[in-house]
Amino acid sequence: DAGVIQSPRHEVTEMGQEVTLRCKPISGHNSLFWYRQTMMRGLELLIYFNNNVPIDDSGMPEDRFSAKMPNASFSTLKIQPSEPRDSAVYFCASTGGTGGILNTGELFFGEGSRLTVL
Amino acid sequence: AQSVTQLDSHVSVSEGTPVLLRCNYSSSYSPSLFWYVQHPNKGLQLLLKYTSAATLVKGINGFEAEFKKSETSFHLTKPSAHMSDAAEYFCVVSERTGTASKLTFGTGTRLQVTL
Numbered sequence: 001d002a003g004v005i006q007s008p009r010h011e012v013t014e015m016g017q018e019v020t021l022r023c024k025p026i027s028g029h030n031s032l033f034w035y036r037q038t039m040m041r042g043l044e045l046l047i048y049f050n051n052n053v054p055i056d057d058s059g060m061p062e063d064r065f066s067a068k069m070p071n072a073s074f075s076t077l078k079i080q081p082s083e084p085r086d087s088a089v090y091f092c093a094s095t096g097g098t099g100g101i102l103n104t105g106e107l108f109f110g111e112g113s114r115l116t117v118l
Numbered sequence: 119a120q121s122v123t124q125l126d127s128h129v130s131v132s133e134g135t136p137v138l139l140r141c142n143y144s145s146s147y148s149p150s151l152f153w154y155v156q157h158p159n160k161g162l163q164l165l166l167k168y169t170s171a172a173t174l175v176k177g178i179n180g181f182e183a184e185f186k187k188s189e190t191s192f193h194l195t196k197p198s199a200h201m202s203d204a205a206e207y208f209c210v211v212s213e214r215t216g217t218a219s220k221l222t223f224g225t226g227t228r229l230q231v232t233l
Contacts, residue, residue, distance in 0.1 A: 004161070043162075043208065043223040056220070091161055106152075107221070109161030 002026070004110035006092050012116045018080040021113045023092030024073055033107065034067055034077050035091040043091075049075065082117045089114050120145040120213045124224035132232050137181075137196040139227045141209030144190065151192045152210040153183055156226075162208060168192065179203070204231045 005024040013019055025032050033048040047057040049069045057067070064083070069075040079086055093107040125140040143149060150169045154162040166177025173185040179202075183194045192209060209224040 042225045045221070093161075106164045106167065107154075107162070109163070111159070111161045 004092055004094055004108050006090075006110035006113050008113055009111065010114045010116075012118065013082055014118050015083055016081045017117075018078065019082045019086075019115060019117075021077045021090050021092075021115070023075045023077070023110060025075070025092070025094030026096070026108055027073065029094035029096040029108070030072070031095045032069060032075050033093040033095075034075070035093065036088045037091060037112070038088045046077070046090075079115075082115075084117045087115055087117050120149065120211050120220075120222050122209050122211045122222055122224040124207075124209050124227050126227050127225065128228045128230065130230040130232060131199045133201055134198050137194070137199045137203065137229065139194040139207050139209075139229065141183075141192045141194065141224060142190050143192060143209070143211045145211055145213060147213060150212040151183075151185060152212070152221075153177065153181070153192075153194050154208045154210060154223075156206040156208065158205070165194070165207075199229075199231045201231050201233075204229055 004026055007022045031050050034046040035043050036046055037043045044059055046059045047067045048055055052069045052072060065079055067077045089112040091109050091112045093109045095107050121144045123142045131137055148170055152167045153165040155165050156162045165181050166175045166183055168175045168185045176182045181194055181196045183192050185192050206226045206228050208226050210221050212221050
């Protein structure tokens with residue numbers, strides 16, 4: 001079975017450039033999460049979707065960040081313009097079933113997109 | 119509000135000796151608790167979960183954890199460490215907020231296994 005697929009795995013860009021990270025959740029999963037991981041702040045939830053609808057975006061750092069889920073099999077996280085402090089590993093995770101994580105008990109993570117902003 | 123504290127940022131054990139990774143939580147309600155493992159350059163993978171059933175929970179790769187409400191703890195143990203256990207381990211607490219649910223991750227414990 002294919003797991004959560006993220007692309008690109010690595011991205012190096014210059015400050016001010018637009019960055020788009022992509023995620024394909026596991027087929028049949030109806031909840032999708034975007035996390036950011038850094039040494040300083042650990043793992044932070046940015047936003048999560050349920051049935052393609054954003055439920056909680058309180059973790060999105062600022063207006064430079066935006067996320068979309070146009071259909072059940074695809075999501076994007078966009079940073080425009082990017083800044084060096086956005087350098088991190090960005091993880092996408094998905095889960096399924098009613099009630100999300102509490103019922104299924106498991107988040108399935110992708111392998112992450114490592115972003116470096118110079 | 120919920121929170122989770124991993125008491126050790128780094129633990130080093132010799133191969134074949136027991137592993138203990140400590141986790142304390144705070145939750146307003148009956149929590150669900152999880153341990154996840156992250157190997158280098160990989161995503162997180164669920165090791166085990168507690169969701170108000172048996173307090174001693176067995177997971178993959180020989181790991182287990184015991185939910186102790188009186189101590190608000192959910193420590194992760196393994197009788198005998200293997201080199202392949204070297205990784206970062208995250209304790210996670212979940213809380214339902216309305217119709218949704220939210221996870222809070224600990225800061226992680228890096229397990230080093232030496233020969």
